[in-house]
Amino acid sequence: MPQEQASQTQTHDDERYIIGYAMEPKKIQNLLKPSLIEHARKHGIDLIPIDINKPLIQQHPNLHFHCIIQKLQPKHWDNLNLHQYMSKHGTTTTIIDPPHLVRKLQNRVSMLEFASNLPLSVQNATVGVPYQAVIDIHKTSGDDFEEMVTDSNLRFPVIAKPLYADGTMKSHELCLVFDREGLRETLNKNAAAGSTTTPVVLQEFVNHGGVVFKVYVAGEHVRCVKRRSLPDIPEEKAETLKGTLKFSQISNFTVQDDNGAKSNAGHNGDGANHLSNIERAEMPEENLIKELARALRERTGLNMFNVDVIRDAKDCTRYLVIDINYFPGYAKLPCYEPFITDFLLDCVRNKPAFVCEENQGMNE
Ligand SMILES: Nc1ncnc2c1ncn2[C@@H]1O[C@H](COP(=O)(O)OP(=O)(O)OP(=O)(O)O)[C@@H](O)[C@H]1O
Ligand SMILES: O=P(O)(O)O[C@H]1[C@H](OP(=O)(O)O)[C@@H](OP(=O)(O)O)[C@@H](O)[C@@H](O)[C@@H]1OP(=O)(O)O
Ligand SMILES: [Mg+2]
Ligand SMILES: [Mg+2]
Numbered sequence: 001m002p003q004e005q006a007s008q009t010q011t012h013d014d015e016r017y018i019i020g021y022a023m024e025p026k027k028i029q030n031l032l033k034p035s036l037i038e039h040a041r042k043h044g045i046d047l048i049p050i051d052i053n054k055p056l057i058q059q060h061p062n063l064h065f066h067c068i069i070q071k072l073q074p075k076h077w078d079n080l081n082l083h084q085y086m087s088k089h090g091t092t093t094t095i096i097d098p099p100h101l102v103r104k105l106q107n108r109v110s111m112l113e114f115a116s117n118l119p120l121s122v123q124n125a126t127v128g129v130p131y132q133a134v135i136d137i138h139k140t141s142g143d144d145f146e147e148m149v150t151d152s153n154l155r156f157p158v159i160a161k162p163l164y165a166d167g168t169m170k171s172h173e174l175c176l177v178f179d180r181e182g183l184r185e186t187l188n189k190n191a192a193a194g195s196t197t198t199p200v201v202l203q204e205f206v207n208h209g210g211v212v213f214k215v216y217v218a219g220e221h222v223r224c225v226k227r228r229s230l231p232d233i234p235e236e237k238a239e240t241l242k243g244t245l246k247f248s249q250i251s252n253f254t255v256q257d258d259n260g261a262k263s264n265a266g267h268n269g270d271g272a273n274h275l276s277n278i279e280r281a282e283m284p285e286e287n288l289i290k291e292l293a294r295a296l297r298e299r300t301g302l303n304m305f306n307v308d309v310i311r312d313a314k315d316c317t318r319y320l321v322i323d324i325n326y327f328p329g330y331a332k333l334p335c336y337e338p339f340i341t342d343f344l345l346d347c348v349r350n351k352p353a354f355v356c357e358e359n360q361g362m363n364e
Contacts, residue, residue, distance in 0.1 A: 017348040022050040022070040039337035071327040115321035122288040132203040163199040178241035207232040208310035210277040218343035227251040
């Protein structure tokens with residue numbers, strides 16, 4: 001994928017389009033930078049904030065939203081009462097994307113089902129998902145646990161991930177588990193949290209050269225960037241490692257951030273190794289990325305998401321999807337302003353192939 005894609009943004013007409021954005025203040029601060037608002041404005045789009053704490057019908061009475069983009073918690077859907085709004089304006093306003101579809105990405109099992117058995121064929125490459133099993137601590141006794149570990153064919157190390165990827169900090173608290181004892185410890189800690197305990201997904205850790213490919217999708221627009229990931233664990237070392245290692249949002253560092261880590265190598269010696277891994281790593285075939293994005297748009301019915309993909313260190317034709325995130329941090333992409341603006345123009349001109357049908361289920 002070219003990093004610096006030229007904008008395809010062209011204004012075909014003098015019409016202005018109104019696009020509402022409904023999201024939490026932190027997300028607005030990250031995404032709606034003045035540079036995006038200005039770029040969109042120059043190309044005919046006025047981006048208008050929607051108050052997520054009161055019914056939309058009571059807001060902007062003189063504006064007609066061509067489309068609304070959103071990243072919201074369920075309580076905000078209730079507050080906004082979009083159902084009421086859409087029953088009045090549903091034929092002319094599009095919600096991107098409908099919450100009942102977004103919700104499928106908030107569960108790490110249903111999320112990865114979208115990426116299972118993908119019929120992609122680009123130069124022998126395959127795209128699959130790592131083996132994973134769910135443990136609900138409420139339903140797993142000590143004996144069950146032994147049986148479960150034996151039956152599941154889980155091979156250590158594994159990564160323990162909260163089943164629900166609902167945007168909370170907790171949902172990003174992951175843990176590398178090196179052996180049975182480590183797993184028992186993790187599950188016991190989880191159980192000690194009592195009623196707040198959530199099920200855990202145990203996902204096979206796959207060595208992948210310390211690089212994760214983040215594929216950002218916005219309708220037909222697709223970009224892939226490399227990011228820092230967990231380092232490989234050589235097999236001989238894996239056999240000696242015990243217990244657990246907690247981590248969170250490791251791939252949030254961009255390559256530029258890693259440059260900082262490199263110059264700071266005394267402080268963070270690993271940074272230099274990760275950086276060279278990232279620099280050296282070849283990007284996946286452009287067509288593979290495009291096909292993956294298209295297949296996932298079709299399967300999920302969603303337009304705005306990113307996909308974390310790793311490449312098996314033992315087999316460079318084997319790609320694995322490890323995570324899919326709704327409405328990710330697009331602003332981390334170089335030149336994200338034309339990327340988002342081009343997508344929004346497609347939306348208001350009704351170009352995206354998978355804009356939600358009649359916005360059905362939008363208030364579920
Ligand atoms: N199965 C795996 N094998 C190897 N490394 C993995 C695996 N799953 C996750 N990782 C590493 O852990 C990181 C975080 O995992 P994951 O993306 O599932 O968590 P997340 O909290 O949902 O992340 P995000 O911030 O992207 O939402 C990945 O970016 C990757 O570096
Ligand atoms: O804020 P950031 O720029 O880090 O974006 C992250 C985004 O947080 P935000 O929604 O608060 O923006 C996360 O959403 P939740 O899972 O927590 O809902 C998730 O999508 C990450 O994958 C994004 O990081 P990226 O994958 O793009 O690196
Ligand atoms: Mg991820
Ligand atoms: Mg995620």
